[in-house]
Amino acid sequence: MNTQGLTAILKNQESSILGSWVDSQLTLSGRRTLDANEVQEQSRSFLSGLSMAVKHGYDDALSGPHWDDVRALLSNLSKNRAIAGFSSSETATFVFSLKQPLFAALRKAYEEDPKALTESMWGVSTMLDKLGLVTIEAYQLGREQVIDRQQQELLDLSTPVIKLWEGIVAVPLIGTLDSERTQVVMESLLEAIVEHEAVVAIIDITGVPTVDTLVAQHLLKTVAAARLMGAECIISGIRPQIAQTIVHLGVELGDVTTKSNLADALRVALKKSNLAIVKLRVATAESA
Amino acid sequence: MEQIPILQLGPFLLVTIQVELHDELAMTLQDDLTTRLAKTGARGVLIDISALEIVDSFIGRALAQIAGISRVMDATTVLTGMRPAVAITLVELGVTLAGIKTALNVDKGMQLLRESLDEPGEAPSPA
Amino acid sequence: MPIRTLEQLHAARRLVLDWATRLEFSSLERTKLVTAASELGRNTLVHGRGGDMTISEVRNDSRPGLELRFEDHGPGITDIEQAMTDGFSTARSLGLGLGGARRLVNEFDIASEPAHGTRITVRQWKRR
Numbered sequence: 052m053n054t055q056g057l058t059a060i061l062k063n064q065e066s067s068i069l070g071s072w073v074d075s076q077l078t079l080s081g082r083r084t085l086d087a088n089e090v091q092e093q094s095r096s097f098l099s100g101l102s103m104a105v106k107h108g109y110d111d112a113l114s115g116p117h118w119d120d121v122r123a124l125l126s127n128l129s130k131n132r133a134i135a136g137f138s139s140s141e142t143a144t145f146v147f148s149l150k151q152p153l154f155a156a157l158r159k160a161y162e163e164d165p166k167a168l169t170e171s172m173w174g175v176s177t178m179l180d181k182l183g184l185v186t187i188e189a190y191q192l193g194r195e196q197v198i199d200r201q202q203q204e205l206l207d208l209s210t211p212v213i214k215l216w217e218g219i220v221a222v223p224l225i226g227t228l229d230s231e232r233t234q235v236v237m238e239s240l241l242e243a244i245v246e247h248e249a250v251v252a253i254i255d256i257t258g259v260p261t262v263d264t265l266v267a268q269h270l271l272k273t274v275a276a277a278r279l280m281g282a283e284c285i286i287s288g289i290r291p292q293i294a295q296t297i298v299h300l301g302v303e304l305g306d307v308t309t310k311s312n313l314a315d316a317l318r319v320a321l322k323k324s325n326l327a328i329v330k331l332r333v334a335t336a337e338s339a
Numbered sequence: 340m341e342q343i344p345i346l347q348l349g350p351f352l353l354v355t356i357q358v359e360l361h362d363e364l365a366m367t368l369q370d371d372l373t374t375r376l377a378k379t380g381a382r383g384v385l386i387d388i389s390a391l392e393i394v395d396s397f398i399g400r401a402l403a404q405i406a407g408i409s410r411v412m413d414a415t416t417v418l419t420g421m422r423p424a425v426a427i428t429l430v431e432l433g434v435t436l437a438g439i440k441t442a443l444n445v446d447k448g449m450q451l452l453r454e455s456l457d458e459p460g461e462a463p464s465p466a
Numbered sequence: 467m468p469i470r471t472l473e474q475l476h477a478a479r480r481l482v483l484d485w486a487t488r489l490e491f492s493s494l495e496r497t498k499l500v501t502a503a504s505e506l507g508r509n510t511l512v513h514g515r516g517g518d519m520t521i522s523e524v525r526n527d528s529r530p531g532l533e534l535r536f537e538d539h540g541p542g543i544t545d546i547e548q549a550m551t552d553g554f555s556t557a558r559s560l561g562l563g564l565g566g567a568r569r570l571v572n573e574f575d576i577a578s579e580p581a582h583g584t585r586i587t588v589r590q591w592k593r594r
Contacts, residue, residue, distance in 0.1 A: 428497050
């Protein structure tokens with residue numbers, strides 16, 4: 052591709068290219084409203100970045116620090132649009148809508164030279180296609196980051212550790228436990244033990260439909276780790292089916308205290324903490 | 340040569356490990372503790388590891404050995420302040436530290452030591 | 467870097483800690499990796515009669531990770547299977563601690579030939 056020629060065109064016709072490009076972007080934006088000023092600014096930076104890159108040479112792999120800058124600019128733009136909820140084609144339009152204005156500029160420059168015109172249009176088209184792909188890839192990366200973050204939030208939300216009383220914490224596990232979630236629970240529980248200076252931690256699995264070997268092992272490891280730190284664990288909410296599964300799987304609970312419901316576990320926890328709940332004697336009418 | 344300071348608090352010895360425990364340092368600690376135990380006749384040792392980020396199987400064994408030596412010298416050992424990450428790692432490694440009492444912090448650790456003094460077979464100590 | 471003396475083992479450990487911190491691994495992943503490095507490095511030193519550790523940054527899609535390779539030309543391990551299995555609570559394990567190290571990392575690879583040496587490669591990925 053004739054980089055010198057393209058560089059000259061980009062320079063000489065910059066404002067008209069920029070103008071018609073921004074216009075077509077705003078027109079094409081359809082249901083998503085773009086901020087005109089933002090589009091203007093983004094387009095201007097892209098064009099200047101592109102000019103700089105083309106000036107310093109163009110190869111198939113778009114290699115070199117100036118092309119890296121262009122790529123970085125596109126990545127940034129894509130990620131932001133992804134987070135803002137634009138679709139990938141809406142985002143790629145940023146690059147592809149530049150084709151028309153550029154072709155118009157090329158036609159003007161190479162009016163007398165059809166061969167040069169065809170060559171440069173082909174070159175520009177290929178180049179913009181590559182850049183469009185960069186946009187799409189960066190967009191996907193941006194979406195993945197959103198999904199990852201949401202998954203993390205879901206993970207965090209679904210494993211709350213609750214302080215039941217001074218020195219007693221509990222974590223109600225709800226739903227199916229996979230390896231990753233169980234590990235997150237393990238960590239949160241141990242951190243909570245440190246934070247609340249808990250000597251007893253109750254792990255309630257009433258809301259867990261099934262327990263497999265891996266989950267059981269993770270639970271046991273949590274209990275062992277808590278013990279190493281100086282806290283005792285009680286596992287509560289063991290339903291008959293789960294009890295059967297545990298025995299059939301051959302999981303050794305060892306000396307871990309287990310209770311069928313949270314209330315019983317709390318009673319044990321209070322006892323271990325030298326606490327007791329007493330019923331107050333109701334004052335009778337005479338002693339009022 | 341680095342040395343970990345050993346403080347005496349009444350009938351107990353208190354060790355706070357602030358630096359990463361290298362092999363030789365751990366051995367030096369063992370020696371120092373043994374000597375101090377003999378000299379003071381202390382009845383308990385509290386080792387605070389809240390600053391330790393890494394405890395591998397070697398250090399785990401070293402700590403277990405310290406507890407063993409202390410027991411032989413009629414003193415109870417309590418380990419305090421183990422970080423969750425360290426606890427999880429030790430469990431994965433299969434290190435159980437059986438025979439060492441543990442507590443969440445120095446406060447609770449001291450409580451444990453005081454309780455251990457009142458164990459049956461000992462003359463009750465003044466409150 | 468070489469692991470032929472205790473000091474070098476400690477230095478190697480610190481290096482892994484630095485790299486893991488630089489890559490912003492979570493505290494737990496970092497602790498697990500450095501501890502694994504300590505176990506494997508110690509093996510290299512004690513059983514492998516001294517060797518080398520190589521550390522490098524790796525990438526899986528977009529996830530960053532660290533790869534450690536421990537290599538020695540020592541006696542090698544005759545029965546790898548046996549070396550890897552250990553009782554869950556072997557407090558007295560003066561043994562190879564390989565099983566434990568494996569549980570601490572995401573990926574674990576071992577190749578060993580009696581009388582030729584051992585090479586262990588482990589990888590730890592940064593959790594999202």
